[in-house]
Amino acid sequence: MLALGLVARWIHLASSIFLVGGAVMIVMAGPSDRPTARRWERRMLAATRALAAVALASGLVVLSVQTALFEGRAGAALDLGAIARVVVETQAGHVWLVRFGLLVVLAAFLLLRLPVDQRVDWRAARGEGVLLGAAALVPIAAAGHAAAVEPGTARAIAVDALHVAAAGLWVGGLVPLAMLLRAAATPEGADARPYAVLAARRFSRVALATVALLAVTGALLATFHVGSVAGLVGTRYGRLLLAKLLLLALGLLLALINRSVLLPRLGGDGETVGRPAMRRLSGFVAAEACLALAILGLVAALGLTPPARHDAPVWPFAIRLSTAALEGASAEATRALIGSQIAVLGLAVLVAAAVLRSRMLPLGALGLVALGAGAGLALPPLTIDAYPTTYLRPSVPYQAASIASGAALYRENCVACHGPGGAGNGPAGLNLPRPPADLRAPHTAQHTAGDLYWWLTNGIPAAGMPGFGARLTDDQRWDLINFLRALSAGYAARNMGKAVEPDRRWLVAPDFAFAVGPTPPRSLKEYRGRVVLLVLYQLPESRARMSQIAGRDGTLSMLGVEVIAVPTDADRDAIRRLGEDPRVLFPVVTDGAEAIVSAYRLFAPAPHAEFLIDRQGYVRAIAKSRGQAEDMEPLLGHIQELNQERVSAEPPPDEHVH
Amino acid sequence: MRTWKAVVLLNLALLVGAGWGYAFWGLRAARLERELVAARAAAASGVEREWTVEGVIRGIFPELGVLVITHGDINEFMPAMTMGFRVASPKIQEGLSAGDAVRFTVRGVPPNVAVIAIQKITR
Numbered sequence: 001m002l003a004l005g006l007v008a009r010w011i012h013l014a015s016s017i018f019l020v021g022g023a024v025m026i027v028m029a030g031p032s033d034r035p036t037a038r039r040w041e042r043r044m045l046a047a048t049r050a051l052a053a054v055a056l057a058s059g060l061v062v063l064s065v066q067t068a069l070f071e072g073r074a075g076a077a078l079d080l081g082a083i084a085r086v087v088v089e090t091q092a093g094h095v096w097l098v099r100f101g102l103l104v105v106l107a108a109f110l111l112l113r114l115p116v117d118q119r120v121d122w123r124a125a126r127g128e129g130v131l132l133g134a135a136a137l138v139p140i141a142a143a144g145h146a147a148a149v150e151p152g153t154a155r156a157i158a159v160d161a162l163h164v165a166a167a168g169l170w171v172g173g174l175v176p177l178a179m180l181l182r183a184a185a186t187p188e189g190a191d192a193r194p195y196a197v198l199a200a201r202r203f204s205r206v207a208l209a210t211v212a213l214l215a216v217t218g219a220l221l222a223t224f225h226v227g228s229v230a231g232l233v234g235t236r237y238g239r240l241l242l243a244k245l246l247l248l249a250l251g252l253l254l255a256l257i258n259r260s261v262l263l264p265r266l267g268g269d270g271e272t273v274g275r276p277a278m279r280r281l282s283g284f285v286a287a288e289a290c291l292a293l294a295i296l297g298l299v300a301a302l303g304l305t306p307p308a309r310h311d312a313p314v315w316p317f318a319i320r321l322s323t324a325a326l327e328g329a330s331a332e333a334t335r336a337l338i339g340s341q342i343a344v345l346g347l348a349v350l351v352a353a354a355v356l357r358s359r360m361l362p363l364g365a366l367g368l369v370a371l372g373a374g375a376g377l378a379l380p381p382l383t384i385d386a387y388p389t390t391y392l393r394p395s396v397p398y399q400a401a402s403i404a405s406g407a408a409l410y411r412e413n414c415v416a417c418h419g420p421g422g423a424g425n426g427p428a429g430l431n432l433p434r435p436p437a438d439l440r441a442p443h444t445a446q447h448t449a450g451d452l453y454w455w456l457t458n459g460i461p462a463a464g465m466p467g468f469g470a471r472l473t474d475d476q477r478w479d480l481i482n483f484l485r486a487l488s489a490g491y492a493a494r495n496m497g498k499a500v501e502p503d504r505r506w507l508v509a510p511d512f513a514f515a516v517g518p519t520p521p522r523s524l525k526e527y528r529g530r531v532v533l534l535v536l537y538q539l540p541e542s543r544a545r546m547s548q549i550a551g552r553d554g555t556l557s558m559l560g561v562e563v564i565a566v567p568t569d570a571d572r573d574a575i576r577r578l579g580e581d582p583r584v585l586f587p588v589v590t591d592g593a594e595a596i597v598s599a600y601r602l603f604a605p606a607p608h609a610e611f612l613i614d615r616q617g618y619v620r621a622i623a624k625s626r627g628q629a630e631d632m633e634p635l636l637g638h639i640q641e642l643n644q645e646r647v648s649a650e651p652p653p654d655e656h657v658h
Numbered sequence: 659m660r661t662w663k664a665v666v667l668l669n670l671a672l673l674v675g676a677g678w679g680y681a682f683w684g685l686r687a688a689r690l691e692r693e694l695v696a697a698r699a700a701a702a703s704g705v706e707r708e709w710t711v712e713g714v715i716r717g718i719f720p721e722l723g724v725l726v727i728t729h730g731d732i733n734e735f736m737p738a739m740t741m742g743f744r745v746a747s748p749k750i751q752e753g754l755s756a757g758d759a760v761r762f763t764v765r766g767v768p769p770n771v772a773v774i775a776i777q778k779i780t781r
Contacts (some may be wrong), residue, residue, distance in 0.1 A: 519730040573757060580755070583726070587728065
């Protein structure tokens with residue numbers, strides 16, 4: 001079914017595109033009274049009629065396969081009710097309806113064979129073919145992956161529409177041009193030779209502009225759908241795209257030869273002038289068209305493949321390049337800096353070589369040498385070991401519940417070697433070939449979550465670390481990784497104080513779910529946009545401080561702060577135990593407290609702790625105490641600072657996974 | 659007829675068809691939207707309504723006849739929050755203390771609602 005869908009899409013896409021290109025090529029070449037040119041135009045018109053019929057037939061097959069894929073059963077492909085549902089109820093169906101309607105109008109128009117003896121009639125009839133063909137082709141953008149881009153759907157569709165239109169212009173014009181050149185290169189077709197040369201020059205000019213447009217829109221679409229190097233080399237979508245780019249590069253090479261070598265040799269109107277060049281050009285253009293057809297096949301396959309952004313990339317190399325490798329290694333950083341500057345210099349010399357034609361060879365060689373030397377100097381310090389899972393995104397979000405279960409797993413499986421605090425000082429680790437890693441160390445920034453996932457799953461044989469792939473489930477391994485992230489962050493946060501450091505957001509507040517009594521659960525994330533004071537307390541030690549906070553409830557809510565109180569003893573009767581005087585009106589967590597305490601204690605190992613979380617979800621200040629009453633004014637001051645801070649354009653913390 | 663006239667006519671027909679279809683559907687959608695808003699507004703105001711929700715007693719003010727309750731979402735009236743509710747009769751407040759999990763019923767014409775019944779729930 002999938003193969004049928006692929007072939008049908010390919011045929012449909014190719015016929016729709018060749019339809020537009022053929023019509024455009026006729027208009028671009030213009031009306032002519034030479035017999036060979038007239039013959040070519042008649043053949044082109046017959047071809048467009050046939051293509052319209054093919055597009056209609058393959059469009060029906062595409063729709064029925066689409067229905068089968070939507071419904072998940074092969075039988076739906078022939079079920080008229082199911083097909084009607086898809087047409088009426090899905091956006092792809094609406095787009096199909098519009099396009100199919102326009103194709104029907106186009107086919108009818110082409111079959112009419114209106115008289116075109118006068119120039120204005122010729123232009124109207126051929127122009128209408130272009131108009132209807134383009135109108136039937138371009139909406140295809142609204143039924144593809146671009147329609148699923150969030151946010152910026154309209155922009156993605158517009159870019160895709162431009163891409164498709166440009167492809168129609170360039171790719172679709174190749175076959176008609178090749179046929180015209182071939183006809184004109186024969187001895188009988190000599191009368192149409194000036195016409196063919198003119199058409200080839202016009203097409204070449206238009207093709208240059210459309211290729212530039214294709215490159216720009218294609219690059220934009222790649223950022224929408226792929227977005228990263230890992231996505232490009234590590235997913236099926238990315239590799240299909242690479243294959244497409246390779247074919248495109250070949251096609252552009254041919255186009256370059258055509259434009260710069262063959263096209264200038266076409267000049268002249270005699271019997272023999274330019275004929276061999278014209279025949280060769282015809283062959284090259286036909287080869288380009290074949291490449292374009294193969295590219296369209298890849299495009300059809302891309303349309304049926306989930307975009308790389310929504311796929312888990314498998315990194316194919318044993319190393320990766322990252323500036324994170326330079327952290328804390330100043331000699332290496334200097335080397336990388338010098339190397340990169342030499343490489344940039346090399347690039348500049350290469351550009352100069354391209355501009356100064358007279359000294360092309362020596363300058364080009366110099367540029368290449370500098371580029372190679374610079375890369376050789378700069379790249380080795382930037383390499384980091386990489387694994388197939390390096391760019392795998394965590395399937396369990398960074399949340400308190402996950403961190404808490406990761407902590408429990410750590411106590412069961414990891415403490416023996418890595419030690420209770422993660423310092424790598426467990427008793428069983430003493431005799432290993434390599435000492436266990438200090439899991440608190442900041443160098444964990446150099447390792448992606450996917451690296452940790454690989455080590456947890458497969459172990460590190462050389463260091464004596466066992467793999468846990470068989471013992472822990474996928475989710476459990478991600479829980480452990482979330483715990484390690486929190487552990488490392490907590491170690492880095494050990495010196496964070498009560499005062500807010502302006503514009504330094506780095507400690508992500510793990511999201512958590514909580515409930516107050518029988519009310520439905522809420523999450524910390526819902527409080528984005530407001531400053532949150534998260535209080536971990538224990539009774540009776542914290543009573544003085546809690547009374548103090550409750551007493552200033554009015555001031556706190558005036559400042560727009562949401563207080564969330566979490567009892568460290570996870571008591572269902574926590575609200576009652578806080579008592580009625582002074583009245584505590586802010587949320588006191590009765591369900592979900594254990595996970596919050598387990599996760600946030602990693603940041604502040606103290607009996608009573610207060611976390612000031614800013615509007616973007618970062619912990620900005622931590623106050624550790626025994627719960628005694630303290631002056632409230634500094635806290636209110638820090639809250640005011642956070643309120644006055646400009647919200648930065650940084651992404652929200654959930655995406656902050658390395 | 660000259661071909662160019664036929665082409666112009668065809669394009670006009672397509673444009674008018676598309677415009678008419680869009681106007682028809684657009685107007686229809688707008689009308690439905692308006693009706694929906696009106697129906698919502700009618701449902702939300704002027705009519706006495708009743709909700710039963712769960713929550714936790716946070717404060718009791720017998721002298722004011724007010725209960726402060728942390729409650730869940732009240733459908734089409736207000737989101738989950740902690741706020742004071744008037745009680746319909748002083749009796750309702752009897753026997754309650756802060757920290758009690760309760761299921762309570764509010765009735766009235768929004769925003770003037772009062773608690774008419776409350777019962778403790780054990781979890």
